[in-house]
Amino acid sequence: xxxxxxxxxxxxxxVFDPTSGQSFTxxxxxxxxxxxxxxxxxxxxxxxxxxxxxxxxxxxxRQDTLDFVMHLKSHRLMKEA
Amino acid sequence: xxxxTIGISGINAIDNPGPGVGIARSLKEDPDLSVKTIGFSYxxxxxxxxxxxxxxxxxxxxxxxxxxEGYLERxxxxxxxxxxxxxxxxxxxxxxxxIKYQDTLAQQGIKxxxxxxxxxxxxxxxxxxxxxxLMGIGCPQTEIVGSSEELTRAVDKIGLxxxxxxxxxxxxRAYTMQEAHANxxxxxxxxxYPVIVQQVVTGEEMNVVGVGDxxxxxxxxxxxxxxxxxxxxxxxxxxxxxHSGMLNAARKxxxxxxxxGGYELxxxxxxxxxxxxxxxxxxxxxxxxxxxxxxxxPGQLVRKAFDLPVTASLDYEAGKMFIRYTYELVTDxxxxxxxxxxxxx
Numbered sequence: 001x002x003x004x005x006x007x008x009x010x011x012x013x014x015v016f017d018p019t020s021g022q023s024f025t026x027x028x029x030x031x032x033x034x035x036x037x038x039x040x041x042x043x044x045x046x047x048x049x050x051x052x053x054x055x056x057x058x059x060x061x062r063q064d065t066l067d068f069v070m071h072l073k074s075h076r077l078m079k080e081a
Numbered sequence: 082x083x084x085x086t087i088g089i090s091g092i093n094a095i096d097n098p099g100p101g102v103g104i105a106r107s108l109k110e111d112p113d114l115s116v117k118t119i120g121f122s123y124x125x126x127x128x129x130x131x132x133x134x135x136x137x138x139x140x141x142x143x144x145x146x147x148x149x150e151g152y153l154e155r156x157x158x159x160x161x162x163x164x165x166x167x168x169x170x171x172x173x174x175x176x177x178x179x180i181k182y183q184d185t186l187a188q189q190g191i192k193x194x195x196x197x198x199x200x201x202x203x204x205x206x207x208x209x210x211x212x213x214x215l216m217g218i219g220c221p222q223t224e225i226v227g228s229s230e231e232l233t234r235a236v237d238k239i240g241l242x243x244x245x246x247x248x249x250x251x252x253x254r255a256y257t258m259q260e261a262h263a264n265x266x267x268x269x270x271x272x273x274y275p276v277i278v279q280q281v282v283t284g285e286e287m288n289v290v291g292v293g294d295x296x297x298x299x300x301x302x303x304x305x306x307x308x309x310x311x312x313x314x315x316x317x318x319x320x321x322x323x324h325s326g327m328l329n330a331a332r333k334x335x336x337x338x339x340x341x342g343g344y345e346l347x348x349x350x351x352x353x354x355x356x357x358x359x360x361x362x363x364x365x366x367x368x369x370x371x372x373x374x375x376x377x378x379p380g381q382l383v384r385k386a387f388d389l390p391v392t393a394s395l396d397y398e399a400g401k402m403f404i405r406y407t408y409e410l411v412t413d414x415x416x417x418x419x420x421x422x423x424x425x426x
Contacts, residue, residue: 008400018399020285020350021306021322076352 003077009034017077024075029054033068037078043069082115086164087383088156088191090121091171091366092129092136097313100171102128103369104379105135110372111380113389119163121170125420131412138163141424145175152178153185160191162425167192167386169379171363173249176201194295194386195342196362203338204360206248206277215337216330218348218355221280229262235278236261244279247272252314254281282356284349286310287324289331290364290371292378292385295341300381301395302331303371305403316367316405321374323399326355334360343368343382370403 008016013031015024026034029050036046043065050061072078087108091099101120108116120129120139130139140159143151159165168191170179179186180201183193196204204212206223213220221244224235236243236258245264246252250272255261261278268276291302304327308318331346343364349356364378371378374397384391419426 016400018323020324021287021308021320021399022285023320 004034004037004072007034007038007077009038020076022075029064030068033065034072037069037072082113084115084117085166085383085387086117086119088119088121088159088165088168089136089171090142090169090175092120092122092127092132092139093124094128094132096311097315098366099129100364100366100368101169102132102135103366103372104169104171104364105129105132106369107372107377107379108383109135111377111383113392114380114383116383117164119159119165121168122420125417128410130420130426131410131416139420139426141420145172145178149178149182153182156186156191157189160189165191167194167383169193169364169382170195173361173363176362192386194382196338196340200338200340201362204344204362206246206359207275209357209359212334212338212360213357216333216357218326218330218357220357221282223280224278225275226265226278227275229265232261232265232276232278233258239278239280242281244277244281246277246279248275248277282349282358284351284354284356287322287327287348287350288316288365288367289327289346289348290343290368290378291331291335291345292343292364292382293335293338293340294385294391295339297336297339299332299335300385300391301371301376301378302328303374303376303378303397304328304331305367305370308402316403318405319367319370319403321370321397321399321401324350324355326350326353330355330357343378367403367405371397373403374398374401 003019013026047062047065051058089101089105092101093099094102105118117137120136121142122130129136142155180198207225209220226232226235242256247268253264255264286307289304292300304322305319306322307316345361345365347359376395
């Protein structure tokens with residue numbers, strides 16, 4: 001999971017990592033993905049949430065979720081599986 | 082609550098700030114202590130001498146690098162003049178003198194809470210690799226040099242770029258051999274021998290400030306990440322962090338060395354990898370940041386020195402910010418006159 005569980009998320013999309021001291025800003029979609037990842041939901045379940053909320057194509061939602069997860073891994077906020 | 086009279090040096094709150102003003106502020110804000118602060122200064126224009134809401138009295142002292150008799154005599158004069166229960170020396174150049182004479186001072190009724198000479202030497206820049214091993218973290222390749230020939234050999238061995246550092250102060254980065262020699266000459270002329278040549282390492286700049294009780298226990302510690310630094314490399318903005326690897330390394334430092342007094346660890350952190358850059362044997366200029374987040378380290382240090390009950394398990398939140406700012410104090414010339422003519426205020 002990396003530092004994901006410790007991340008402090010604010011409702012306006014400001015994210016603070018208390019281990020590294022780094023801060024990030026994320027979009028509404030990114031915030032939703034982060035919140036659901038912290039709850040332990042799978043990428044498929046998160047993609048389904050995006051489909052329901054934004055009425056997007058399921059494949060597109062799944063790809064966007066995977067892309068976001070890749071970003072988190074590149075910032076060492078999630079560990080490689 | 083008995084009032085304690087405490088001498089505090091390093092009240093030069095300038096662009097290269099000493100720790101004294103932040104320490105005085107911490108002691109004044111400690112709800113369990115009543116402290117009369119005595120500022121120790123080496124220059125009539127050190128701002129702390131004019132900050133009468135934090136520094137109650139202030140005195141000019143002779144430089145500690147000179148004859149120790151003159152320095153100790155001045156401490157005695159100050160004690161006679163306004164009382165002196167304890168001194169918290171905050172400048173690296175003062176520490177050898179205070180450490181050497183801590184027993185003599187104690188006999189005169191002046192407490193200190195400092196590391197032993199052996200502990201002081203252990204954390205020197207020339208022993209960094211041994212300390213990093215002890216703490217279970219890494220450190221940059223380091224060579225100690227005392228001549229131009231040794232410098233050339235050290236740079237060849239480590240590879241460019243390198244950091245060229247004085248034993249107590251100053252650090253410059255050199256990208257070429259010529260630059261390394263120029264930096265070496267500058268540091269030798271200002272701070273003397275030996276000179277440290279160090280590998281350049283990368284990572285996030287993170288520091289820990291803390292106090293050890295001298296028996297292997299931590300009396301509190303706070304980790305921060307530097308968000309911005311001045312041209313002199315001094316922290317200007319920071320944020321508290323809880324990097325467990327770095328905080329555990331600090332606890333190990335206190336435990337293994339049985340560190341007595343304040344300390345600061347300077348690290349570079351890249352994920353889980355922690356590189357030790359320097360150990361300062363005193364509280365740093367940004368110590369008030371720790372007080373501001375609930376970990377009053379100067380207060381703990383004073384309590385321990387006077388055998389008062391220390392506050393147990395001090396903790397802080399990650400994500401608290403520290404913003405340093407400049408401020409203009411307007412005062413009468415008479416204050417400067419008194420300091421210049423009488424050496425005290």
